[in-house]
Amino acid sequence: MAHDKLGPGEHGEIFIKRHKSGKFQARVRVRLFNGEETQVSRNRKTGAAARLAVQAEIDTLLNAPRGSAQLKPDSRVGLAARQWIDDLRLQSTWPNPPRRPQTVDEYERLLGTQLIPKLSKYRLNELTTAVCQDWVNSIIEAGKSGPYDMVVTAAQARGAFKAVIDRAIVHDALRYNPMDKTTTPKRKVPDPKAMTVTDVYRLRKAVRDWECARVGRPGPPPTGHVPAAIDVMLGTGLRIGEVLALNWGKVNLSRDGLPTIAVDATLVDIKGHGTVRQEMPKTDAGKRTIIIPKFTVESLEAIRPPITRPDMPLFPSRRFRDGRASLKPQTPHNVRRTLRAALEFANMTGEVHPHLLRSTVATFVARERGMADAAALLGHKVNGGVTVRHYIERLRLAPDASTVLQAMVEIGEEEAAKATHQRTTGADAARADAPAVTAAKVAVAGEDSGW
Incomplete structure (x- = not known):
C-alpha cells in the first residue's frame, strides 16, 4: 500500500495495535525538517496512553535541534567559540x-581569557541560563580583588558569548540562547576630563624642551616629530592612530587657501601582521577634511622635508643618512613611549596621554561652537535619521574650528607669560597682585574660552 508523501515537519496517521501481551503499540511515520523520514512507536498499557507517548515523541523530534555539519548540540563550547572567531x-x-x-x-583575546578557561569543556546542550549567569558573576567577583571592577569586561564578554550562541542557533545546535536572560551591572557613566589652557601650554613646552635637551647626545638626532604630532592632535582632535597614518599627500599647507588635513586612514595592530596602515578610519564618519589652525601649520612646516612624495608619512619611523625618509610610519606605541619620556623630563609624569588631547579639543570646541561641531570635528556620526542616510550628500569637510583651537593655544601662552612676569617682579609684588591674577585667570578661563 502506497503512503502519502509527507512534507517536512509532517507526520502520518497514528496507528494503534494491541499485542498479545495486552499492551498497546502506537506507531507513525514522521518526516523531519532535514528531509529524513523516520518511524516512531511507543508501547503503553492503554491505547490513549500510547497515542500520547507517540505525539510527545513527534513534538520532541520536530523541535529538538539536530545541528549542522559544523556544529552539533553536543559540540563543545570551545569549538563553537573558535568557529565564530x-x-x-x-x-x-x-x-x-x-x-x-x-x-x-x-x-579572540576576550574569549580566550574569560570564556575558554571556564566554559570551554561544556557541551552546548548543557548550557543553562544559571550556568551562564554563574560565569558572568565569576568575572565580576574576580574584579573585586583587583584594581578594576571588571564591569566593562563582563559586559563585553557577555555580548561576545551571546553572539557565539546565536551562531549555534543558526546551525540548529540550539533552539534558544541561554545568555538572553543573564544580566551584568550597569556601566559607570563616563566622566570625561580635559586639559586647561595652561596645561596645554605646559605640554607643548615640555615636548619642545625635551627635544632641545637631546641635541648633541648619543643616538638619533632630534626630528621635531613628537612636538609636531602633539600639535596635530591639538589642532584637529585626531586619534593618535589617525595622526600617524597621515601622508604628505593628504596635507595642504599652501598659503593661497585654507590649510587642511584629509583623514582617510588609521594605524591598527593586527595579530600576525603587527602595526599596519588601514585604508579607512575607525568609522565611516571618520573620513573628513579638517581646517587646521596656525600653530599646527607652523609645526608641520618645521618638519616638512625639502622634497616630499604623496605616500611619504608625516612621521616616518626613521630617516636615512642620505636624507631619505622611511615610508613606514612611526607606531602609536613608540610615540606614547617618547611622550612618557618627555613628560618625565618635565616632571609631568602621568598627567597627559594622547586621548586626553582629543577630549580637550572636543571640550573646547563644544563649549565655543556646540556639540554638533565638536562631534563632526572628531569624526563622530551625527544622527539625522532617514533623511541623512538616503537623501543628503555627506559633507566630508569638518566645521572650521581652527580659530577656536588657535585661541586655546594663545590663551595658554598668555597665561604662562603673565605667570612669568609675576615671578620676575619680586616676591612682595607677586603677593600683592596674587588676588588680581587669580581673578583674571578665572575671567579668561570662564568667559573668554568657556573653560
Whole structure:
C-alpha cells in the first residue's frame, strides 16, 4: 500500500495495535525538517496512553535541534567559540566588512581569557541560563580583588558569548540562547576630563624642551616629530592612530587657501601582521577634511622635508643618512613611549596621554561652537535619521574650528607669560597682585574660552 508523501515537519496517521501481551503499540511515520523520514512507536498499557507517548515523541523530534555539519548540540563550547572567531576573520576580509580585523583580535583575546578557561569543556546542550549567569558573576567577583571592577569586561564578554550562541542557533545546535536572560551591572557613566589652557601650554613646552635637551647626545638626532604630532592632535582632535597614518599627500599647507588635513586612514595592530596602515578610519564618519589652525601649520612646516612624495608619512619611523625618509610610519606605541619620556623630563609624569588631547579639543570646541561641531570635528556620526542616510550628500569637510583651537593655544601662552612676569617682579609684588591674577585667570578661563 502506497503512503502519502509527507512534507517536512509532517507526520502520518497514528496507528494503534494491541499485542498479545495486552499492551498497546502506537506507531507513525514522521518526516523531519532535514528531509529524513523516520518511524516512531511507543508501547503503553492503554491505547490513549500510547497515542500520547507517540505525539510527545513527534513534538520532541520536530523541535529538538539536530545541528549542522559544523556544529552539533553536543559540540563543545570551545569549538563553537573558535568557529565564530573563524567566521569573523573571514568576514573581516569582505569589502566594507561588518567587523575590522583588530576587532576580531579583541574578541579572540576576550574569549580566550574569560570564556575558554571556564566554559570551554561544556557541551552546548548543557548550557543553562544559571550556568551562564554563574560565569558572568565569576568575572565580576574576580574584579573585586583587583584594581578594576571588571564591569566593562563582563559586559563585553557577555555580548561576545551571546553572539557565539546565536551562531549555534543558526546551525540548529540550539533552539534558544541561554545568555538572553543573564544580566551584568550597569556601566559607570563616563566622566570625561580635559586639559586647561595652561596645561596645554605646559605640554607643548615640555615636548619642545625635551627635544632641545637631546641635541648633541648619543643616538638619533632630534626630528621635531613628537612636538609636531602633539600639535596635530591639538589642532584637529585626531586619534593618535589617525595622526600617524597621515601622508604628505593628504596635507595642504599652501598659503593661497585654507590649510587642511584629509583623514582617510588609521594605524591598527593586527595579530600576525603587527602595526599596519588601514585604508579607512575607525568609522565611516571618520573620513573628513579638517581646517587646521596656525600653530599646527607652523609645526608641520618645521618638519616638512625639502622634497616630499604623496605616500611619504608625516612621521616616518626613521630617516636615512642620505636624507631619505622611511615610508613606514612611526607606531602609536613608540610615540606614547617618547611622550612618557618627555613628560618625565618635565616632571609631568602621568598627567597627559594622547586621548586626553582629543577630549580637550572636543571640550573646547563644544563649549565655543556646540556639540554638533565638536562631534563632526572628531569624526563622530551625527544622527539625522532617514533623511541623512538616503537623501543628503555627506559633507566630508569638518566645521572650521581652527580659530577656536588657535585661541586655546594663545590663551595658554598668555597665561604662562603673565605667570612669568609675576615671578620676575619680586616676591612682595607677586603677593600683592596674587588676588588680581587669580581673578583674571578665572575671567579668561570662564568667559573668554568657556573653560
